[in-house]
Amino acid sequence: MKSRYQIVIFDLDGTLCESGDGILNSVKYALEKMGCPVPPPEVLRKFIGPPMGQSCQKYCGMTPEQAAEMVAFYRERYHAIGWLENRLYPGIAELLKDLKAGGAKLATASSKPKAALVRIMEHFGIIEDFDALAAAGPDGFHSSKPEMIEQAIAGCGGADQRDVVMIGDTHFDVEGALVAGVDFIAASYGYGTKEELRRAGANCFADTVEALRVLLLPS
The missing domain is CATH 1.10.150.240 (Putative phosphatase; domain 2)
Known part of the structure; x- marks a missing residue:
């Protein structure tokens, strides 16, 4: 696929x-x-x-x-x-592998400090699937989601905005995608509510990881 x-x-x-x-x-x-x-x-x-x-x-x-x-x-x-006290959502590891096999480059845009992000991704054995890791600074305060999205795109070698999607579960993710001019899929299986996500501008929702797979890897 x-x-x-x-x-x-x-x-x-x-x-x-x-x-x-x-x-x-x-x-x-x-x-x-x-x-x-x-x-x-x-x-x-x-x-x-x-x-x-x-x-x-x-x-x-x-x-x-x-x-x-x-x-x-x-x-x-x-x-x-x-x-x-953490786990990968069921199906995520397989989805990442299939996206890579399907020709996608993968990146993060996370408000977690980069050292913590890397530690967690190494623990779960998924870091090798990613081409770029954009994350917050070490102080726990400064984090611009649009800037991180831009860093992620650059780290993956660049692409037309129409060929990029951000996936997240909070209004910060929605707003970052809108400012960056890329598509957004709301991970509504996560911690943000659909009401919050809709209010921020989301209009595409994945209620499960399997639903996310269908949106990213159409048959």
Whole structure:
């Protein structure tokens, strides 16, 4: 089967990996270390995806200095155990292999710091499938999804925007794809809600990895 797109760009958390337990357990740990209340589940869930420092300020009302301290506590637990509270979505490993066989180049555009991204992808044995890895900086604050998408395209050798697709599960992914001028498929099996994704501009949804396969590798 031939890939519909020349370049396929993936978010990590909620798209390739079901990583919520490790992230949220580490957020709770960091909040407790800070002496801060843990937000309700519907707010806590929003920590999955965006840069952690930004989420600390947005959802917990922290100053930049407090957010930096919380990010350090978060990483304390996440790097020890949280990154292992994680698994690939069933069918992802096979999909990546089939996309490569179908002629696609693969890349990431993830708000996770690159060192953590590489560690997780090596752990799951999928890093060799990727041609480019675009990720956030090491500070947990600065991450421009449109810039990462552009870096991913360049890392794959370039392509017409019509031949590129971004796949992700949050409004940050949708908005990044719109700014970058590439197609977007919402991984609605992930952590973002369909309402959030639609509001951001998504109009193509994959409720399962198998549905994503059909969109990327039409028979």
